[in-house]
Amino acid sequence: MSRFFRQADDSDSDSDESEESMSSGDEAQPTKTTTGPKPAMSRFLRTAGSDSDSSDSDSDSDEDSDSDSDRPSGKKSGLPLKSDSEDSDDEDEDKQGVRIMSAQEKRLVEMESTGKAMENGLKINDWVAISNEFDKLARMIQRQHNVSEPIPPFYIKTLLSLEASLTSAIAKEKEAKKKMNATNAKALNSMKQKVRKATKEYEQDISKYQADPEAFERDYASTVTQTAPAPTGGRSTGVVTTATTEEDGEDGFKSVGKGGKPMLLTAEGIFKSLQGVQEARGKKNTDRGEQIRILEKLLELSATSYSRIRVLLALISSRFDYNSSASSHMPTELWISAQTEVDQLVAIVASNPAYTVQEITEDYDDLVERSPATEKDGIVRIRGSVISFIDRLDDEFTRSLQNIDPHGTEYVERLKDEKTLYCTICRAQAFYEQTKQDEPLSRVIMRRLEHIYSKPDAVVQALESAVELADIKPSITLTSKGSTSGLIHSLCVYLYKAGNSLHRTRAMLCHIYHYALLNDFHTARDMLLMSHLQESIHSADVATQILYNRTVVQLGLCAFRSGYAQDIFTTQRVKELLAQGVHQQRYQVLTPEQEKAEKQRQLPFHMHINTELLEAAFLVSSMLVEIPLLASIDSEESKRKAISKPFRRLLDFADRQVFTGPPESTRDHIMQASKALQDGEWEKCRDLIQSIKIWSLMPEASSVKEMLAKRIQEQGLRTYLFTYAPHYSTLSLSLLAQTFSLPLRSVTSIVSKMIWGEELSASLDQATGVIVFHRTEVTRQQQLALTIAEKVNAMADQNEKTLDAKMGGARGRGARFAQGLGNQMGHTSQRAG
Numbered sequence: 114m115s116r117f118f119r120q121a122d123d124s125d126s127d128s129d130e131s132e133e134s135m136s137s138g139d140e141a142q143p144t145k146t147t148t149g150p151k152p153a154m155s156r157f158l159r160t161a162g163s164d165s166d167s168s169d170s171d172s173d174s175d176e177d178s179d180s181d182s183d184r185p186s187g188k189k190s191g192l193p194l195k196s197d198s199e200d201s202d203d204e205d206e207d208k209q210g211v212r213i214m215s216a217q218e219k220r221l222v223e224m225e226s227t228g229k230a231m232e233n234g235l236k237i238n239d240w241v242a243i244s245n246e247f248d249k250l251a252r253m254i255q256r257q258h259n260v261s262e263p264i265p266p267f268y269i270k271t272l273l274s275l276e277a278s279l280t281s282a283i284a285k286e287k288e289a290k291k292k293m294n295a296t297n298a299k300a301l302n303s304m305k306q307k308v309r310k311a312t313k314e315y316e317q318d319i320s321k322y323q324a325d326p327e328a329f330e331r332d333y334a335s336t337v338t339q340t341a342p343a344p345t346g347g348r349s350t351g352v353v354t355t356a357t358t359e360e361d362g363e364d365g366f367k368s369v370g371k372g373g374k375p376m377l378l379t380a381e382g383i384f385k386s387l388q389g390v391q392e393a394r395g396k397k398n399t400d401r402g403e404q405i406r407i408l409e410k411l412l413e414l415s416a417t418s419y420s421r422i423r424v425l426l427a428l429i430s431s432r433f434d435y436n437s438s439a440s441s442h443m444p445t446e447l448w449i450s451a452q453t454e455v456d457q458l459v460a461i462v463a464s465n466p467a468y469t470v471q472e473i474t475e476d477y478d479d480l481v482e483r484s485p486a487t488e489k490d491g492i493v494r495i496r497g498s499v500i501s502f503i504d505r506l507d508d509e510f511t512r513s514l515q516n517i518d519p520h521g522t523e524y525v526e527r528l529k530d531e532k533t534l535y536c537t538i539c540r541a542q543a544f545y546e547q548t549k550q551d552e553p554l555s556r557v558i559m560r561r562l563e564h565i566y567s568k569p570d571a572v573v574q575a576l577e578s579a580v581e582l583a584d585i586k587p588s589i590t591l592t593s594k595g596s597t598s599g600l601i602h603s604l605c606v607y608l609y610k611a612g613n614s615l616h617r618t619r620a621m622l623c624h625i626y627h628y629a630l631l632n633d634f635h636t637a638r639d640m641l642l643m644s645h646l647q648e649s650i651h652s653a654d655v656a657t658q659i660l661y662n663r664t665v666v667q668l669g670l671c672a673f674r675s676g677y678a679q680d681i682f683t684t685q686r687v688k689e690l691l692a693q694g695v696h697q698q699r700y701q702v703l704t705p706e707q708e709k710a711e712k713q714r715q716l717p718f719h720m721h722i723n724t725e726l727l728e729a730a731f732l733v734s735s736m737l738v739e740i741p742l743l744a745s746i747d748s749e750e751s752k753r754k755a756i757s758k759p760f761r762r763l764l765d766f767a768d769r770q771v772f773t774g775p776p777e778s779t780r781d782h783i784m785q786a787s788k789a790l791q792d793g794e795w796e797k798c799r800d801l802i803q804s805i806k807i808w809s810l811m812p813e814a815s816s817v818k819e820m821l822a823k824r825i826q827e828q829g830l831r832t833y834l835f836t837y838a839p840h841y842s843t844l845s846l847s848l849l850a851q852t853f854s855l856p857l858r859s860v861t862s863i864v865s866k867m868i869w870g871e872e873l874s875a876s877l878d879q880a881t882g883v884i885v886f887h888r889t890e891v892t893r894q895q896q897l898a899l900t901i902a903e904k905v906n907a908m909a910d911q912n913e914k915t916l917d918a919k920m921g922g923a924r925g926r927g928a929r930f931a932q933g934l935g936n937q938m939g940h941t942s943q944r945a946g
Contacts, residue, residue, distance in 0.1 A: 217262060224253050224267060231271075235278060238293070240300040247275070247307060264315060266330045269322045272315065275308050378407065380414045384480045387411060387427060394434065401435045418465050419483050419493060425458045426470070426497040433505055442513040445527065448506070452530075455502050456537055462499070463544045470497040500553035503541050507560055510534055511717060519718030528719060532579045535564055539580045543587040555612040558589075559619060562604045565597070566623035567630065567663075567720060573597040601627050618646065619657060626664045629671035632812075637668050655714060662690045666722055673730040674811065676820050691722060725779060729807050732783040733821065735760035737828045740790045744835035745872060779805055793836070795829030795853060826853050830863055834873060844884045857882075 628637035
């Protein structure tokens with residue numbers, strides 16, 4: 114066993130009693146520990162590194178054993194125990210003084226106790242306990258990094274000893290006949306990986322230590338001595354070197370930087386201090402929280418507009434850099450502080466036209482105060498980007514909503530911050546309009562549009578009221594008499610004229626989505642068809658494709674509410690295509706990078722389109738189209754053709770059921786309603802459809818139910834005529850109107866359309882009010898000709914699909930779905946119109 118785990122003259126009882134005395138002493142005086150002529154060091158640091166060290170350790174162990182033999186048991190007495198050195202210190206307290214243990218020494222003691230626990234686990238071959246204690250030790254070392262302290266030699270010795278112990282344990286395990294249990298073996302393998310990773314991470318320190326252990330320990334000791342508090346004649350005050358302390362004067366602020374060197378912050382040295390903070394940005398072991406505190410103090414000390422702008426630019430960037438992980442969101446407190454500081458920055462540059470923040474500027478001296486008088490054209494140009502801060506604020510807000518449970522109160526509380534974010538966006542828009550910067554103005558208007566295009570009028574009006582109360586006056590605003598449609602129209606028109614191609618595409622989709630939300634189906638449909646976006650959307654970015662899918666689906670729901678049957682649910686990947694979830698296919702495993710990318714593009718919960726409502730609308734639309742179609746087809750081969758294959762599969766599955774119970778889900782209601790419609794029981798079909806609870810989530814639910822009842826009556830009439838026409842020679846229109854509770858005029862219109870479209874072989878005798886059916890016998894040759902024609906059409910369709918797959922292989926699956934859905938929706942709507 115390594116010497117790290119082996120002590121020459123110490124016993125377990127001695128170590129336990131010494132640790133107990135230390136802990137009891139701490140309970141009595143929690144703020145200090147007394148020291149004798151030599152500070153108490155861990156046994157792990159008393160190794161045989163040199164002759165002097167070994168002799169010292171031997172003498173110390175002898176003294177400990179002697180004192181321990183005369184020491185009463187702390188467990189029996191329950192009192193703090195004192196060593197001989199403590200007694201002598203109490204006698205000579207006024208002469209020598211008492212030193213307070215520093216935070217660094219406390220951390221070292223904590224590490225030593227963890228090492229003792231690892232040693233005990235190694236004695237009994239308990240690798241689970243060793244793994245847990247090693248994790249604790251790794252966290253302690255990480256804390257050392259956070260306070261910019263060097264790696265102690267103790268940790269390097271631990272890694273080397275553990276590596277040797279692991280090698281020995283693995284070799285013994287391979288040779289042993291009786292294997293250790295699965296949990297312990299798993300912990301052993303886990304420790305092997307952890308030690309290997311830690312050894313690789315601290316490879317340079319290990320090399321230095323192996324080259325010259327004494328020099329490595331001397332360097333560490335000298336570093337500890339530099340950062341330790343200086344001894345005084347009386348009791349030490351224990352100054353914490355990592356905290357910031359204010360001086361007597363109000364002008365100064367002293368912060369202790371790396372290595373314990375004080376850093377004086379004054380109003381005159383703002384730019385020098387700012388440069389030091391920016392140079393440390395992004396470096397390893399940089400304390401980001403300390404940087405933010407320094408910049409906040411510099412902002413308080415800033416007296417000129419130029420210095421305030423410079424400090425605000427650095428402070429906002431530091432807040433965004435605080436959480437470097439791309440998978441997690443920015444803490445809410447930091448986000449609110451950053452949003453407030455962005456408002457301050459915009460207010461300063463808006464009230465001082467002589468100062469401007471630009472991404473590209475000429476080189477200038479960062480350490481010199483600048484003013485309009487020192488510049489040639491009287492304008493101070495500062496390197497930075499306000500619009501990038503706006504984009505980052507918006508993105509972090511969306512990311513936080515993605516990571517918060519949408520069913521809890523925290524999500525609702527976080528959603529309230531959208532009002533302040535919207536005010537910040539409008540304030541930036543007013544500033545860019547004032548300074549006439551077209552490119553960032555288009556970006557900020559696009560951000561504003563994306564916040565309101567999918568919201569109801571009441572929510573948009575609340576956001577605009579907040580802007581008005583904040584006394585923000587962008588040129589495009591919601592007037593007292595205007596509607597939200599007018600506001601969105603104005604924003605979109607600006608982007609049509611001044612935006613780039615991406616902005617124009619997204620503005621068009623937002624515009625169409627809003628019209629669909631307001632049930633203006635014909636306007637939204639015409640805009641989508643005339644824009645020809647379905648032809649080029651496959652080349653757009655993923656976010657734009659998702660917006661296109663959302664727009665098409667919302668347009669389909671609008672068509673459904675308006676009474677047009679639409680095919681809007683033709684895929685099982687609807688959640689993925691709408692960025693409302695990840696669709697896991699069978700035998701498909703996403704890599705961590707793919708899963709992270711999928712999660713980052715998910716929409717916040719309050720922007721989701723209810724997929725259950727979407728499915729209900731799709732199945733009801735399919736029922737109204739498929740049931741009359743099935744009734745009108747005679748041959749079995751023609752019946753295999755389906756407009757909606759998902760609906761047909763569900764219907765076939767329902768037909769195969771031996772026993773059908775009361776409907777429970779939305780699908781059960783619709784399948785049983787479809788069977789009732791096939792049998793001519795339109796009233797039962799209507800009751801089943803109207804009893805679906807999901808309709809309550811749709812705007813104007815009562816009118817939607819009335820529309821569905823009317824459509825069921827009409828399609829029930831068509832199904833009845835297709836099914837029973839061969840059994841009639843004449844049929845009274847008034848009887849049909851009475852049977853299906855329809856006006857006589859509506860019945861006459863439906864029958865006339867069927868005869869005109871050659872769906873029904875009959876003639877209408879309006880004088881007597883009857884339908885006269887004609888019998889047409891199809892010859893054998895005609896049947897064969899129809900069969901050949903159908904097969905030729907099927908072959909042509911298959912060739913087109915094969916050609917499309919070969920030519921459009923680079924297209925995304927979601928884009929192809931959206932494009933086909935748009936084309937089909939256009940054709941269907943034209944037929945419905």
